[in-house]
Amino acid sequence: KQEVTQIPAALSVPEGENLVLNCSFTDSAIYNLQWFRQDPGKGLTSLLLIQSSQREQTSGRLNASLDKSSGRSTLYIAASQPGDSATYLCAVVRVDNYGQNFVFGPGTRLSVLP
């Protein structure tokens, strides 16, 4: 059974710092991995999607990497801003005998202090 963990559970940094969020998954048989952000009381916003054949994706100040063999992904945020404060979730598309399914990690709650 695919399990997804995220470290740290919470992170507080001063504005301007570069930071890394970590995501680990137990089964390397994935189709893709997505990073989302969730603002309090709201739905999820997709940030980056990495296909299983890719190593990384970039969007603005965000860079996500994927290492299937070690079961890890990182989300790098450059020059953090207070507006980046949110919970960041990773999710992997799991492949099993029943087809595809999405498994989410528990999230990392990020606070960027002005």
Place this chain on the structure above:
Amino acid sequence: DVKVTQSSRYLVKRTGEKVFLECVQDMDHENMFWYRQDPGLGLRLIYFSYDVKMKEKGDIPEGYSVSREKKERFSLILESASTNQTSMYLCASSAYGGFSDTQYFGPGTRLTVL
């Protein structure tokens, strides 16, 4: 921009009531999904649909049913609401490719069952 809307932001129901949660997307997406989000458990998939009148069970379908009579609308039904169904419910849609495409989420419905 893709827009996914959910009929209610907050809902309070009594045990045993039949509850309908509605989700509408305006981008002609093939796939639609229902998740619930609980503290400590993260997001879990309840049901998803690849096409009109098609439905597939997710990880936790017990106590729920779904309906997709039109492409743009995906309804989650709690046949007889129970207190353990108190949760945040999130709807999502994606253009194609099952879970292999970016999912767009609605704002969520916070359901309380008394």
